[in-house]
Amino acid sequence: MTASAVPAEPPGQQPEPGLRADAERNRERILAAARRLYATDGLGVSMASVAREAGVGKATLSRRFATREELITAVFADRMDAYATAVTEALADPDPWHGFARYIEAICAMQAADRGFAEVLTMTFPAAKALEESRAASYHGVVELIARAQGSGHLREDFTHQDLVILLMANAGVIAATGDAAPDSWHRLVGQLLRAFATPGTDAPPLPDAPAPTALYRAMVRLTRPGTQTP
Template sequence: MTTPAESTGTPGHQPETGLRADAERNRERILAAARRLYAAQGLCVSMAAVAREADVGKATLSRRFATREDLVTAVFADRMDGYAAAVTEALADPDAWHGFTGYIQAVCAMQAADRGFADVLTMTFPAAKALEARRAGAYEGFLRLIDRAKDTGHLRADFVPEDLVILLMANAGVVAATGDDAPDAWRRLVGHMLRSYATPGAPLPPPAGAPAPTALYRAMVRLSRTGGDVS
């Protein structure tokens, strides 16, 4: 016959199902904290800062995510899926030039929405194989997108894949520098870059308006106070 003590288990001992539930809750708290910090500050955030934001110990964080690359992969897996899906959608566009310009705008919008993802797109994580596999797949799709856009005669013949990397680096800098002061400044940059990629007479999206001078001034003041550090 089972006694009450036997049915409830050893005093102070948490059943395995409870331990699993606690572990999952901690994992979700860590991911939510990392998403908030990365989105606001970029990938410069330390693992210790993530642990504090999640209100867990460093040991708990390291059990869930042994390395920074593990945490970054978990946080940005869905965004990298979206990045890859943007290429697929662009390749499916019957108007190859429209697909190309739409893809450039979509990827830069992803950067603008999340500073952490802006960093992810301009950095490599050799140890994060799943993340890098998604990036490689998106890159292969972009190569096909370039060829299709050039076949329309609207994309300059001297455009190379590295031009996208340069744009993403520049856009990440603009997003970080302007912040909440001029959050749409990146659209102006992307518009100018699309014009530089296009052949004369190529159809282009309407240009975005320039940020208000006062907004850019506030961004410049903020940068001067931080010594130009946008991290």
């Protein structure tokens, strides 16, 4: 049989199992590396840094995730699901104000646990359709949550969904600024903001303790001298 007579590979034939397994392992290594880097350093991490952390070449990374948006969507898919779940659980609370306060505390805690996610909640990614669709679906629940809390008379009437975005931006800023020098500072911020959002006479959650002066000083040193390890 001549070379020209060799049967062609059937259309749509799947890669060999070994190749599929290698590709899946590389994908998981990339995702794990990106999660680590985004969680500690934020979304400014380069794709090249992710490839190095994962121990793969840039070409391998590009085959799995052609764009930064694709990688971000894959990394934070589970966290966006948790974000949506937080809205659903808050709406199910029979006490609208308690549900609202619990929701604020929950999403701010998600931000504190992952610096990358803190940024995801305060940025838009037009090219990341799945991520933006998930955000849009949660938005409608948040609007309803705000309306219920205001209807109960416990949330100020002038509070809007834009204020929630500002809150998340402020929380992300505090998290980035304090880092491991004063990591619990965000609790105090959220406690103070909930008191500001509540109508007079409303029972607000207990106010967390303020961070120690020495901890805030260390955080201020970090901001003045990026990369400095304070005692």
